[in-house]
Amino acid sequence: MxxxxxxxxxxxxxxxxxxxxxxxxxxxxxxxxxxxxxxxxxxxxxxxxxxxxxxxxxxxxxxxxxxxxxxxxxxxxxxxxxxxxxxxxxxxxxxxxxxxxxxxxxxxxxxxxxxxxxxxxxxxxxxxxxxxxxxxxxxxxxxxxxxxxxxxxxxxxxxxxxxxxxxVDLEHFRPLAAEPTLRQAIAGDAQCLLMHPGRMMPWKGQRDAITALSLLDHTYHLAFLGDGETHQALANYAQQLGIAERVHFLGTIAHSELPRYLACADLVLGTSYTSETFGMALAEAQACGRPVIASSWRGYDDVVQAGSTGERFIAQDPADLARVISQLCHDSAYREQLACAGRQRVQQLFxxxxxxxxxxxxxxxxxx
CATH class of the missing domain: 3.40.50.2000 (Glycogen Phosphorylase B;)
Structure with a gap:
């Protein structure tokens, strides 16, 4: 055919x-x-x-x-x-x-x-x-x-x-050991590196991620993988909040390189509050063995189940996002549990x- x-x-x-x-x-x-x-x-x-x-x-x-x-x-x-x-x-x-x-x-x-x-x-x-x-x-x-x-x-x-x-391409998106030099190049000596993959669009909630970062101490850094129409506005907002040195705009990362970058993340975020219908970027992160946090937006439901294959926060509530980030960054065993369950679900369904x-x-x- x-x-x-x-x-x-x-x-x-x-x-x-x-x-x-x-x-x-x-x-x-x-x-x-x-x-x-x-x-x-x-x-x-x-x-x-x-x-x-x-x-x-x-x-x-x-x-x-x-x-x-x-x-x-x-x-x-x-x-x-x-x-x-x-x-x-x-x-x-x-x-x-x-x-x-x-x-x-x-x-x-x-x-x-x-x-x-x-x-x-x-x-x-x-x-x-x-x-x-x-x-x-x-x-x-x-x-x-x-x-x-x-x-x-x-x-x-x-x-x-x-x-x-x-x-998800399970041969391409797979767990890799984090490369210390790459992580250092992205975020220096950050103790908890958050990553947010995806296009920069108003409804993707990247602004909420930056606000949440401002509520956390200097040991937390946030890296955006992607580009889009709100890039400059987000950079200006980080500057306005006085945390520009902790927000890293990496631009569009080649598909072939994404697993290397995801391996450097302690947590991967999905912050959309409308329009998101699946959460492909989070599924790819799960396939790489990374723990994920998604907003309560229903479009993420097939990918992230709270307390099982990831954690959820109230959409458009940066304070709640900051709370969940802090909880997971202080509990490595729980992060590993979520990461393992997330990868198993991806292998079964996606x-x-x-x-x-x-x-x-x-x-x-x-x-x-």
């Missing part, structure tokens, strides 16, 4: 959804499918075997911030996606099945349906827009990355989605081979 994964940002940005597309596509090649990734013209290219990757020009949403679209962020994202479609359309028509990962691409579902090509929509978030509830009717099947997201899709679309958890098998079951149900 010829499967096309159609997602503009797979080849132009780094993120959880983008990683999902790369990994699932590679697994599907191993299952014997012919797989093509169709994305936007961009710098992202991962090593792959037997996988075709096609990139096409598009109009970046930042160039559309004028006139009535200036404040209409959702419509700008839709326009960005639509700008890719004319060049991608001839390729999409060659597929046996098109797998999309953002609601903005639902516009292809009715078009492909006319050609007898099923569209599978895979929900990874809550980025809806007016009219998507009509477009979804042309999708042959709905998948969801978590139980929380499946509930969200049910409420919004009135259709049941099959839960297919995000996956290997990419299991993800691909769950998707395959959905495909087979379409009787292609």
């Amino acid at each position: 010829h499967i096309i994964h159609y997602n503009l940002t797979t080849t132009s940005k780094v993120g959880g959804v983008e990683s999902f597309v790369w990994e699932l596509a590679q697994q599907q090649v191993r299952l014997g499918h012919r797989v093509t990734i169709v994305g936007g013209q961009g710098p992202i290219q991962r090593p792959n075997q037997g996988l075709r990757v096609l990139k096409f020009p598009f109009i970046d949403r930042s160039r559309l911030a004028w006139g009535p679209l200036r404040r209409a962020y959702a419509w700008r994202k839709l326009a960005e996606r639509l700008s890719l479609l004319p060049r991608a359309w001839p390729i999409l028509k060659t597929a046996d099945l098109v797998h999309i990962h953002k609601p903005y691409d639902l516009v292809v579902a009715p078009l492909l349906k006319r050609h007898g090509i099923p569209t599978v929509y895979h929900g990874h978030g809550e980025d809806f827009f007016r009219g998507d509830d009509q477009l979804i009717q042309s999708a042959a099947a709905l998948l969801s990355c978590s139980s929380y997201n499946a509930q969200t899709l049910q409420q919004h679309y009135g259709r049941t989605a099959s839960v297919v958890y995000n996956g 290997p990419w081979s299991a993800v691909a098998e769950r998707v395959e079951v959905v495909y087979e149900g379409l009787r292609l």
Whole structure:
């Protein structure tokens, strides 16, 4: 079967959804499918075997911030996606099945349906827009990355989605010994090094992590792995609080290097308070044998169970986050217990081979 994964940002940005597309596509090649990734013209290219990757020009949403679209962020994202479609359309028509990962691409579902090509929509978030509830009717099947997201899709679309958890590359994300020189380069002589992987977006809660750090003494340091639109604002905030020397902005770390960096962390944080639907970065940290702390936001529920595979704090409550950090940093045995349980759960539920098998079951149900 010829499967096309159609997602503009797979080849132009780094993120959880983008990683999902790369990994699932590679697994599907191993299952014997012919797989093509169709994305936007961009710098992202991962090593792959037997996988075709096609990139096409598009109009970046930042160039559309004028006139009535200036404040209409959702419509700008839709326009960005639509700008890719004319060049991608001839390729999409060659597929046996098109797998999309953002609601903005639902516009292809009715078009492909006319050609007898099923569209599978895979929900990874809550980025809806007016009219998507009509477009979804042309999708042959709905998948969801978590139980929380499946509930969200049910409420919004009135259709049941099959839960297919995000996956983790267990060969790549594995426990490594911390490198003293790397840890020293990141945070000097910090006694407790906190790490926060992920894009810098307002809803990701990085500001809360910085506030929590300000409530802890000088032996605690915080390192951000990633970049994004709030980077400068976060740096300014750390400076304002007088803790800039304890907050380290490491920028986007290459996928190949992430396990080395995670190995240096005493704790890995997930502080989102909306939109997060799984917590891929935390699952990867767990696979590396690191203890994790997640906010009470429900999107983390499949990955972090309080007192079992990690700890939780009240979302948008920096004081509660500081309390949990202090508790864990003073109890190495408990940290190790959480880390072991977290890794076991990842090994059981989130290997990419299991993800691909769950998707395959959905495909087979379409009787292609």
